[in-house]
Amino acid sequence: MSDDSGSFLCTKNILFCAATRRNRSAELKPLRLYNSDGREMQPFTPLKEGMVGLYCCGPTVYNYAHIGNLRAYTHWDILRRTLERFGYAVNHVMNITDVGHLTDDGDEGEDKMIKGARERGMTVWEIAQFFTDAFFRDISRLNIKEPTVSCKATEHIADMIGLVERLEKNGFSYLSGGNLYFDSTKLADYGRLALLDRQELQHGARVEVDENKKHPLDFVLWFTRSKFQNQAMTWDSPWGRGYPGWHLECSAMSSKYLGEHFDIHTGGVDHIPVHHTNEIAQSEGAFGHKWVNYWVHNEFLIMKSGKMSKSKGGFLTLQSLVDDGYDPLDYRYFLLGGHYRSQLIFSVESLDAARSARKSLMGRLTAFRRDVGDTPIPQSSDLGDSVRARLDAFNEALGEDLNTPRALAEVWGLVKDDALPPAERLAALLDMDGVLGLKLDEAGQEDAAGSVDEELADLLRRRDEARNAKDWAAADEIRDELASLGWKVVDTPDGPRLEKA
Ligand code: AMP
Numbered sequence: 001m002s003d004d005s006g007s008f009l010c011t012k013n014i015l016f017c018a019a020t021r022r023n024r025s026a027e028l029k030p031l032r033l034y035n036s037d038g039r040e041m042q043p044f045t046p047l048k049e050g051m052v053g054l055y056c057c058g059p060t061v062y063n064y065a066h067i068g069n070l071r072a073y074t075h076w077d078i079l080r081r082t083l084e085r086f087g088y089a090v091n092h093v094m095n096i097t098d099v100g101h102l103t104d105d106g107d108e109g110e111d112k113m114i115k116g117a118r119e120r121g122m123t124v125w126e127i128a129q130f131f132t133d134a135f136f137r138d139i140s141r142l143n144i145k146e147p148t149v150s151c152k153a154t155e156h157i158a159d160m161i162g163l164v165e166r167l168e169k170n171g172f173s174y175l176s177g178g179n180l181y182f183d184s185t186k187l188a189d190y191g192r193l194a195l196l197d198r199q200e201l202q203h204g205a206r207v208e209v210d211e212n213k214k215h216p217l218d219f220v221l222w223f224t225r226s227k228f229q230n231q232a233m234t235w236d237s238p239w240g241r242g243y244p245g246w247h248l249e250c251s252a253m254s255s256k257y258l259g260e261h262f263d264i265h266t267g268g269v270d271h272i273p274v275h276h277t278n279e280i281a282q283s284e285g286a287f288g289h290k291w292v293n294y295w296v297h298n299e300f301l302i303m304k305s306g307k308m309s310k311s312k313g314g315f316l317t318l319q320s321l322v323d324d325g326y327d328p329l330d331y332r333y334f335l336l337g338g339h340y341r342s343q344l345i346f347s348v349e350s351l352d353a354a355r356s357a358r359k360s361l362m363g364r365l366t367a368f369r370r371d372v373g374d375t376p377i378p379q380s381s382d383l384g385d386s387v388r389a390r391l392d393a394f395n396e397a398l399g400e401d402l403n404t405p406r407a408l409a410e411v412w413g414l415v416k417d418d419a420l421p422p423a424e425r426l427a428a429l430l431d432m433d434g435v436l437g438l439k440l441d442e443a444g445q446e447d448a449a450g451s452v453d454e455e456l457a458d459l460l461r462r463r464d465e466a467r468n469a470k471d472w473a474a475a476d477e478i479r480d481e482l483a484s485l486g487w488k489v490v491d492t493p494d495g496p497r498l499e500k501a
């Protein structure tokens, strides 16, 4: 059983209840996060004790999510699971951008939803539902927890209109050329997240020129003039029939479900200069006070050939990796090998390495289970000092701005340390996987025999290759690895054979 309910994590013969974790959290060092708003590491302090309001910018559903988008959601899942590990109840809200928006981040470009619908011969509503379903299938395959609330932009138009009315009342908007604009000059610290320097920005330097704007940093709150004759998604509003500006939905929906001041907002770094800058401007302009305490931004997954782009096409999907024989969780392992604030280069070689590493961990876990047999697995509070120290180091890595590469190194340190009792290693590994979400046990139990056989055969083959190449050190290392899994290599005239140690 998974711990998706947030209430308990129960595996074959281990039970850590949430209350135990909450007690243990008293021993944990405070969680620290890098806050893009201020550009520094900060201790995390929630607005309400024990609770976190978390908002993640969701997918635009006019195409499949590419594996770069899925990097973002995987790291936010790690953020959520880490917060839960540190004892917080997380209210996780994510929007679904199903309103047609423009292919450019500014106010120009082609409507993405219409483009997607045209290319696939569907209506815009059908295209949005089709790719929303595909997105949830992808995140489920990556073992990403579903948000507590997933909200569609098209179902919250009234909330967006309400927010714009507040902006209008507070003097932050103006009508021009049929559209309603946000007046960026009215907000004293407009652009603080992106460290924008208003003086340096020349008219037209950042976005294409829109003659209706008073200032190039102004942005549309409500469109009534669409340049698309076939605009399918429009609604009545006090400013005429039309549709909302892109940034509006996140301000309106996050405050609806999390309140007008909440803890954490996430997104990719690409959103800092425009989308998130404008979300802050609208929200703080409407509410009259600070809106979000911590901004957490992930860096991009890039291909050797450069950036992947949903609107420009030519990207990899999770399904394309599955079609090439990978388990989606191999990709999750690959992602955890990089820190979320560093760019990560995708390559087949790295994905292969992630696959064999994950398979190897599954093999270890199965070997621990075999050694432990029916003996009860210790509770986390009963672990010896050495394993406890590993777990503490693992928690510390996650608590220090979600350092998953360091956390993975602790996992390997634990499983490879043969001086530690297998029962304790098993208990700690299962506990660690509660955050990593690699389903090491589930997969291990489902095809334990298969994966172990494969891993053993692979190790035996590699040892043979090392011996043929007279690389005795490598051959000995592999022999030791086999021994740690409980197998002895016996060299016979017919070739090497494995015997139970
Ligand atoms: P979209 O569906 O295009 O709005 O993107 C969903 C999320 O993925 C946003 O937070 C983007 O910032 C993020 N994102 C887009 N491309 C990448 C990439 N190549 N690597 C990591 N995150 C990305």
Ligand code: ZN
Pocket (backbone or CB within 6 Å): 056, 057, 058, 250, 275, 279
């Ligand atoms: Zn957003």
